[in-house]
Amino acid sequence: MVDRTRDDGARSSKTLVLGIGNLLLGDEGFGIHAVRRLRDEGLPDGVDLEDGGTGGVDLLDRMAGYGRVVLIDAIRVGRDSAPVSAEAGFGDRGSRAVGGAASEGDRPRAPAPGDVVVFRLNTVELENPDPRFSLHETSLGGLLRLAASLRIQLPEIDVVGFVPAAIAWSDALSPLGSAAIEVALARVRELLAGRV
Amino acid sequence: MKGYEINVHHITRVEGHGNVVVNVRDGRIEDLRLEIVEAPRFFEVMLEGRKWDEAASITARICGICAIGHTMASILASEDALGIVPDEETKLLRKLLIDGETIQSHILHLYFLVAPDFFNVGSVIPLAGTHPEVVKRALRLKKLGNEICEILAGRKIHPIGVLPGGFARWPLPEEILRVRKILEDARPDLEATVELFKTLKMPELERKTEYVALKAPGEYAFYTGDIASSLGKVTPPQTYLDRISERVVSHSAAKHVKAQAESYAVGARARLNINHEMLRPWAKGVLKALGLKPPLTNPFHNNTAQLIEVLHCYENAIEMCDELLARKGYVHRMKQPTKYGRGAGASEVPRGVLFHDYTLDADGRITKANCIIPTGQNLANIEADMHTLVGQMAGREPQEIQRGLEMLVRAYDPCISCATHFLEVRFV
Numbered sequence: 179m180v181d182r183t184r185d186d187g188a189r190s191s192k193t194l195v196l197g198i199g200n201l202l203l204g205d206e207g208f209g210i211h212a213v214r215r216l217r218d219e220g221l222p223d224g225v226d227l228e229d230g231g232t233g234g235v236d237l238l239d240r241m242a243g244y245g246r247v248v249l250i251d252a253i254r255v256g257r258d259s260a261p262v263s264a265e266a267g268f269g270d271r272g273s274r275a276v277g278g279a280a281s282e283g284d285r286p287r288a289p290a291p292g293d294v295v296v297f298r299l300n301t302v303e304l305e306n307p308d309p310r311f312s313l314h315e316t317s318l319g320g321l322l323r324l325a326a327s328l329r330i331q332l333p334e335i336d337v338v339g340f341v342p343a344a345i346a347w348s349d350a351l352s353p354l355g356s357a358a359i360e361v362a363l364a365r366v367r368e369l370l371a372g373r374v
Numbered sequence: 375m376k377g378y379e380i381n382v383h384h385i386t387r388v389e390g391h392g393n394v395v396v397n398v399r400d401g402r403i404e405d406l407r408l409e410i411v412e413a414p415r416f417f418e419v420m421l422e423g424r425k426w427d428e429a430a431s432i433t434a435r436i437c438g439i440c441a442i443g444h445t446m447a448s449i450l451a452s453e454d455a456l457g458i459v460p461d462e463e464t465k466l467l468r469k470l471l472i473d474g475e476t477i478q479s480h481i482l483h484l485y486f487l488v489a490p491d492f493f494n495v496g497s498v499i500p501l502a503g504t505h506p507e508v509v510k511r512a513l514r515l516k517k518l519g520n521e522i523c524e525i526l527a528g529r530k531i532h533p534i535g536v537l538p539g540g541f542a543r544w545p546l547p548e549e550i551l552r553v554r555k556i557l558e559d560a561r562p563d564l565e566a567t568v569e570l571f572k573t574l575k576m577p578e579l580e581r582k583t584e585y586v587a588l589k590a591p592g593e594y595a596f597y598t599g600d601i602a603s604s605l606g607k608v609t610p611p612q613t614y615l616d617r618i619s620e621r622v623v624s625h626s627a628a629k630h631v632k633a634q635a636e637s638y639a640v641g642a643r644a645r646l647n648i649n650h651e652m653l654r655p656w657a658k659g660v661l662k663a664l665g666l667k668p669p670l671t672n673p674f675h676n677n678t679a680q681l682i683e684v685l686h687c688y689e690n691a692i693e694m695c696d697e698l699l700a701r702k703g704y705v706h707r708m709k710q711p712t713k714y715g716r717g718a719g720a721s722e723v724p725r726g727v728l729f730h731d732y733t734l735d736a737d738g739r740i741t742k743a744n745c746i747i748p749t750g751q752n753l754a755n756i757e758a759d760m761h762t763l764v765g766q767m768a769g770r771e772p773q774e775i776q777r778g779l780e781m782l783v784r785a786y787d788p789c790i791s792c793a794t795h796f797l798e799v800r801f802v
Contacts (some may be wrong), residue, residue, distance in 0.1 A: 202420065327499055
């Protein structure tokens with residue numbers, strides 16, 4: 179069997195847009211809703227798109243062979259997190275910055291439910307990166323540590339994160355989630371075009 | 375036995391949130407509980423009002439580990455409600471998918487959740503540091519199930535082409551050959567897996583209980599079958615409500631379930647105890663080489679039964695490939711509904727028998743759904759085993775007893791499917 183989890187040395191130039199989450203848990207499925215929209219609308223040539231669902235450790239295999247991954251996922255922000263530049267979606271009315279350098283007037287603040295936050299994964303601290311490592315509950319932090327232990331080189335990972343407003347059994351996004359999708363898709367396209 | 379208290383909030387390495395509470399005073403167990411939140415009840419509400427042809431794709435999203443299993447129970451219930459009888463080739467392909475999923479689920483449980491106990495580490499991550507080849511092997515075997523699912527059902531997880539009446543797309547012969555090759559190539563990794571787990575000695579614990587699993591003529595039943603009990607009764611899946619009863623227990627959000635005895639076990643050990651004569655040769659040979667003779671009455675041997683089932687499913691999957699390849703000239707046609715009524719389906723998923731039950735209205739919409747998951751069925755039995763284990767370990771240090779209890783719960787491979795997987799971050 180070919181071992182595609184091994185370290186292949188040089189990074190590939192290929193890019194993957196990967197949405198993850200549980201489609202049945204409301205805003206937890208944000209990444210999957212985003213992937214579905216991107217599939218309908220199309221992506222630039224040379225960019226692959228995947229619905230990672232709740233694949234857990236499969237994500238290591240999904241990311242293998244790519245130089246860069248744009249990951250769309252629901253995020254939980256630590257209580258003592260520093261203020262960042264974040265955006266809240268307002269559907270047809272577009273989006274606005276609600277903090278950080280991009281804001282005009284608003285004071286920077288920690289991301290709140292309904293916000294979209296873009297960051298490079300290696301610039302943040304991952305909370306609780308391991309102890310409850312299991313099959314469904316695989317945290318990305320746990321996966322990164324596992325990859326490091328196995329000396330698997332991972333791609334550069336940019337995250338388009340959404341702070342969920344409603345986690346409940348539903349295959350639809352909350353109103354805040356629906357509005358934020360537009361912002362998230364715009365950020366994904368900007369990342370792919372190298373504008374972020 | 376002196377008094378002690380054990381309070382494990384959130385057992386590690388089980389799927390979802392489970393708490394263990396034990397209170398022993400003057401040698402008497404005053405309190406002993408396993409609390410696991412059972413979520414699929416909410417999922418049933420989600421199905422209500424949906425058209426029959428939406429149910430399979432919704433159920434495929436419940437879980438990333440046993441998506442095929444949930445889909446199977448769902449389409450079996452739907453087909454029963456719709457008056458559809460799938461053709462033999464459809465059944466063969468479904469069985470092949472189930473084999474792939476069972477291999478990957480058991481492998482992950484054994485390597486990621488069970489093995490760390492035997493290597494005396496807290497999780498698979500330190501294990502990856504000290505034994506990288508072991509963890510890489512697990513990841514390769516895990517991938518096997520995903521690849522089979524992708525080739526045959528359109529996606530690595532959460533299949534999309536598996537529907538009531540058949541498959542949205544029938545695989546080409548070369549694709550089935552590819553699956554066969556993937557399986558054959560995995561043999562050395564499976565042999566190494568057997569060698570590794572042979573060396574792990576399961577803790578001792580004996581307690582007689584009832585085992586419930588599906589039984590089908592001429593095979594080790596996974597896909598579907600009649601409901602069989604080690605206490606002797608065999609009845610069709612539609613009788614599941616007569617066979618098992620749920621009861622509310624004050625200490626748990628999840629209901630407890632009983633069949634003929636006060637509690638029963640489902641899962642790999644129950645299947646093996648009921649169907650061991652139908653194991654494929656390699657699986658049967660390894661079981662014998664391990665010196666084990668069914669019925670396996672030690673619950674820790676659910677781990678061993680999973681190992682045996684991995685080998686069985688491997689051999690069975692190759693057989694399914696060969697049978698499908700032999701059906702030259704077969705043209706797949708989706709079967710269409712002949713009625714809208716009520717139907718129940720039962721399928722063996724990695725953790726045990728799963729029941730889905732749908733009632734459709736005159737427009738084919740689901741008006742009522744019922745779903746009984748394996749972990750819910752095992753809860754009462756796990757608690758009964760915990761009682762026995764606490765008694766057996768009397769006089770030992772509480773930390774040791776706690777570890778034994780956690781290993782016991784893990785051996786059942788309990789799972790709830792609502793676990794979220796947020797990326798938890800702190801901006802600095």
